[in-house]
Amino acid sequence: xxxxxxxxxxxxxxxxxxxxxxxxxxxxxxxxxxxxxxxxxxxxxxxxxxxxxxxxxxxxxxxxxxxxxxxxxxxxxxxxxxxxxxxxxxxxxxxxxxxxxxxxxxxxxxxxxxxxxxxxxxxxxxxxxxxxxxxxxxxxxxxxxxxxxxxxxxxxxxxxxxxxxxxxxxxxxxxxxxxxxxxxxxxxxxxxxxxxxxxxxxxxxxxxxxxxxxxxxxxxxxxxxxxxxxxxxxxxxxxxxxxxxxxxxxxxxxxxxxxxxxxxxxxxxxxxxxxxxxxxxxxxxxxxxxxxxxxxxxxxxxxxxxxxxxxxxxxxxxxxxxxxxxxxxxxxxxxxxxxxxxxxxxxxxxxxxxxxxxxxxxxxxxxxxxxxxxxxxxxxxxxxxxxxxxxxxxxxxxxxxxxxxxxxxxxxxxxxxxxxxxxxxxxxxxxxxxxxxxxxxxxxxxxxxxxxxxxxxxxxxxxxxxxxxxxxxxxxxxxxxxxxxxxxxxxxxxxxxxxxxxxxxxxxxxxxxxxxxxxxxxxxxxxxxxxxxxxxxxxxxxxxxxxxxxxxxxxxxxxxxxxxxxxxxxx
Amino acid sequence: xxxxxxxxxxxxxxxxxxxxxxxxxxxxxxxxxxxxxxxxxxxxxxxxxxxxxxxxxxxxxxxxxxxxxxxxxxxxxxxxxxxxxxxxxxxxxxxxxxxxxxxxxxxxxxxxxxxxxxxxxxxxxxxxxxxxxxxxxxxxxxxxxxxxxxxxxxxxxxxxxxxxxxxxxxxxxxxxxxx
Ligand SMILES: Cc1cc2nc3c(=O)[nH]c(=O)nc-3n(C[C@H](O)[C@H](O)[C@H](O)COP(=O)(O)OP(=O)(O)OC[C@H]3O[C@@H](n4cnc5c(N)ncnc54)[C@H](O)[C@@H]3O)c2cc1C
Ligand SMILES: Cc1ncc(C[n+]2csc(CCOP(=O)(O)OP(=O)(O)O)c2C)c(N)n1
Ligand SMILES: [Mg+2]
Numbered sequence: 001x002x003x004x005x006x007x008x009x010x011x012x013x014x015x016x017x018x019x020x021x022x023x024x025x026x027x028x029x030x031x032x033x034x035x036x037x038x039x040x041x042x043x044x045x046x047x048x049x050x051x052x053x054x055x056x057x058x059x060x061x062x063x064x065x066x067x068x069x070x071x072x073x074x075x076x077x078x079x080x081x082x083x084x085x086x087x088x089x090x091x092x093x094x095x096x097x098x099x100x101x102x103x104x105x106x107x108x109x110x111x112x113x114x115x116x117x118x119x120x121x122x123x124x125x126x127x128x129x130x131x132x133x134x135x136x137x138x139x140x141x142x143x144x145x146x147x148x149x150x151x152x153x154x155x156x157x158x159x160x161x162x163x164x165x166x167x168x169x170x171x172x173x174x175x176x177x178x179x180x181x182x183x184x185x186x187x188x189x190x191x192x193x194x195x196x197x198x199x200x201x202x203x204x205x206x207x208x209x210x211x212x213x214x215x216x217x218x219x220x221x222x223x224x225x226x227x228x229x230x231x232x233x234x235x236x237x238x239x240x241x242x243x244x245x246x247x248x249x250x251x252x253x254x255x256x257x258x259x260x261x262x263x264x265x266x267x268x269x270x271x272x273x274x275x276x277x278x279x280x281x282x283x284x285x286x287x288x289x290x291x292x293x294x295x296x297x298x299x300x301x302x303x304x305x306x307x308x309x310x311x312x313x314x315x316x317x318x319x320x321x322x323x324x325x326x327x328x329x330x331x332x333x334x335x336x337x338x339x340x341x342x343x344x345x346x347x348x349x350x351x352x353x354x355x356x357x358x359x360x361x362x363x364x365x366x367x368x369x370x371x372x373x374x375x376x377x378x379x380x381x382x383x384x385x386x387x388x389x390x391x392x393x394x395x396x397x398x399x400x401x402x403x404x405x406x407x408x409x410x411x412x413x414x415x416x417x418x419x420x421x422x423x424x425x426x427x428x429x430x431x432x433x434x435x436x437x438x439x440x441x442x443x444x445x446x447x448x449x450x451x452x453x454x455x456x457x458x459x460x461x462x463x464x465x466x467x468x469x470x471x472x473x474x475x476x477x478x479x480x481x482x483x484x485x486x487x488x489x490x491x492x493x494x495x496x497x498x499x500x501x502x503x504x505x506x507x508x509x510x511x512x513x514x515x516x517x518x519x520x521x522x523x524x525x526x527x528x529x530x531x532x533x534x535x536x537x538x539x540x541x542x543x544x545x546x547x548x549x550x551x552x553x554x555x556x557x558x559x560x561x562x563x564x565x566x567x568x569x570x571x
Numbered sequence: 572x573x574x575x576x577x578x579x580x581x582x583x584x585x586x587x588x589x590x591x592x593x594x595x596x597x598x599x600x601x602x603x604x605x606x607x608x609x610x611x612x613x614x615x616x617x618x619x620x621x622x623x624x625x626x627x628x629x630x631x632x633x634x635x636x637x638x639x640x641x642x643x644x645x646x647x648x649x650x651x652x653x654x655x656x657x658x659x660x661x662x663x664x665x666x667x668x669x670x671x672x673x674x675x676x677x678x679x680x681x682x683x684x685x686x687x688x689x690x691x692x693x694x695x696x697x698x699x700x701x702x703x704x705x706x707x708x709x710x711x712x713x714x715x716x717x718x719x720x721x722x723x724x725x726x727x728x729x730x731x732x733x734x735x736x737x738x739x740x741x742x743x744x745x746x747x748x749x750x
Contacts, residue, residue: 123596127639182641306633
């Protein structure tokens with residue numbers, strides 16, 4: 001049967017399992033939008049800005065593990081996706097973006113709304129395509145999905161000129177699986193590598209696992225747990241690794257890095273063997289490289305060969321899929337206990353409690369960290385939390401323990417302000433039975449709050465928790481530490497967020513005291529037919545501790561200056 | 572140190588752009604890059620010469636493999652191989668200098684490919700070192716213009732760079748050259 005390019009596009013998307021797309025129409029993508037009417041099984045979410053579409057597709061993908069899809073028109077529509085694509089690229093999110101393009105005949109002539117979007121996104125996509133013949137749509141879309149989800153996942157962009165969407169051809173969908181000539185299957189480790197790995201493990205007295213996002217991307221959570229329990233290795237997590245190991249587990253130490261906990265960073269510096277599982281030694285994780293983990297031998301398992309030895313030289317690099325490699329070693333591991341090592345770490349851990357903000361009396365102040373801790377407590381600690389970027393993001397990482405994979409969604413690598421709220425919409429639309437909280441700053445929320453209308457229109461129950469400190473808090477913190485307290489361009493005025501919510505008919509509440517946090521949770525839970533907005537008016541001048549200043553050694557952390565004695569944790 | 576490698580990639584529009592963009596993005600120090608057709612119509616071959624350490628050479632290889640259009644990458648510096656560079660050099664000559672140039676050409680097995688009133692073009696093929704020393708000598712005589720192809724290289728004997736799993740053309744591949 002003859003179909004148009006636009007129809008073929010939807011036929012292919014449906015065969016890839018797509019039933020939800022986030023997008024915004026315009027001239028060059030109109031044929032695809034028109035054809036969409038013939039495919040009611042695909043639900044289209046009309047966003048208010050294409051950046052929102054990209055972040056929603058990203059949030060959807062991170063929550064569900066499926067490929068997220070964003071659609072935009074040529075020119076400004078396509079360029080509005082760019083920040084969202086780069087965000088997905090840095091955090092390895094499987095995503096496919098479909099953009100309209102000016103007709104092939106005028107490409108290269110600076111036609112109306114023409115931009116070279118494949119050129120623009122070349123360094124921020126895993127791969128991209130400009131389809132110039134209707135015959136190419138089928139295999140291009142199949143390849144795009146294959147690349148987005150295989151190996152190390154990532155965003156793929158497919159640019160389709162308007163005339164190609166209109167042209168017709170015989171629709172013929174191949175049965176055979178997709179293969180890409182340059183794609184090498186990466187899976188198991190070599191026997192030699194396993195032998196060396198086991199040898200190194202058996203020689204170690206102070207082993208430590210650095211658990212990253214790759215654990216979730218590979219679906220290796222269960223294998224990790226078995227490994228950990230057998231060898232009794234403690235686990236430090238990256239920001240994106242949170243949730244890969246239940247944080248309540250006695251061997252889970254918590255987050256490492258710039259704002260990681262002191263005992264975790266000390267453990268890294270003191271370990272004699274580091275096992276990097278699907279983490280890429282980001283500079284926020286290592287601090288100064290010349291002083292990083294000097295006492296240890298290192299094993300790195302990563303599916304991306306180019307990550308091995310990229311930032312930190314390792315003694316054994318295994319290119320492979322983490323789950324498969326762990327399954328290979330599990331039967332050969334010997335039981336060990338490493339009690340001395342645990343005791344040492346526990347000592348550092350106890351020291352931490354004395355400086356911990358949740359042991360700080362709130363007095364008449366409302367600390368964001370307390371709010372987040374209480375949200376964890378009163379929601380049962382089992383929600384999907386999507387954060388924006390800034391201080392509130394770090395407090396979430398420190399004070400909201402995650403027990404399940406894919407329950408913390410946050411922009412780590414690019415640190416994109418404005419990500420949180422739209423990504424939360426995407427996450428909730430992907431998992432409509434989960435309770436989803438967007439924890440955002442007053443600054444970042446204002447970058448993408450236009451999507452309030454989208455959330456209302458789509459009746460998406462996202463609980464928006466704004467940590468309003470009237471500052472670009474994270475930047476203010478840097479000014480306090482490193483720019484002699486010149487608070488330039490960081491105090492920030494905001495609208496009355498509750499009145500803003502009113503304008504959208506969104507139920508809202510303002511919280512100014514710690515005692516009201518539990519009420520705010522009840523309030524949010526009593527409204528299930530759309531978004532709820534809660535503004536927490538929090539302490540203005542608070543600081544995220546500990547902090548490793550950029551370029552400093554990992555153990556040289558700035559700690560909360562004041563040791564606190566009284567415990568106000570009312571568990 | 573200089574490291575050479577040979578890469579086979581799909582001959583599709585924009586692929587060269589991807590490779591060059593990758594080198595720029597990763598800040599690789601590329602000394603020479605040549606591209607041309609191969610015995611397989613759908614594949615092109617690139618010879619890359621990088622100035623750096625062995626570790627950097629490995630990084631280039633691993634990064635190239637991240638491009639879906641790259642089919643095969645082989646290092647040549649660690650195997651017996653033949654490398655060639657070609658230069659065309661226009662030299663300023665008068666009646667006196669011309670025989671001098673001809674004599675140098677003889678020694679270096681270069682060829683004079685064009686003769687004009689006050690200049691000649693010589694063509695020389697060979698390993699980089701040989702070409703460099705030839706150029707040095709010509710400099711004293713007076714070089715007007717020069718162009719070089721960059722290095723092409725091939726492994727000797729059984730050291731052949733062909734697609735590991737055979738190359739199967741995918742899709743209908745009717746991309747027009749629009750980029
Ligand atoms: C304000 C701010 C502060 C931050 N502070 C911190 C901090 O204190 N601590 C911290 O940890 N982070 C921090 N980050 C986040 C940091 O920038 C990085 O995003 C994060 O450390 C990356 O974690 P990752 O390496 O686990 O994940 P990714 O960057 O997603 O890397 C995942 C790795 O897993 C590999 N992989 C993928 N699939 C597989 C598979 N199947 N098998 C094996 N491997 C696979 C990938 O190739 C990749 O190398 C901060 C970010 C912001 C914005
Ligand atoms: C798009 C973008 N612009 C700028 C930054 C730099 N930046 C990082 S954190 C931050 C402040 C965030 O302020 P807010 O959203 O209020 O959160 P807070 O730190 O106060 O919790 C800024 C400006 C960024 N990460 N992203
Ligand atoms: Mg703020």
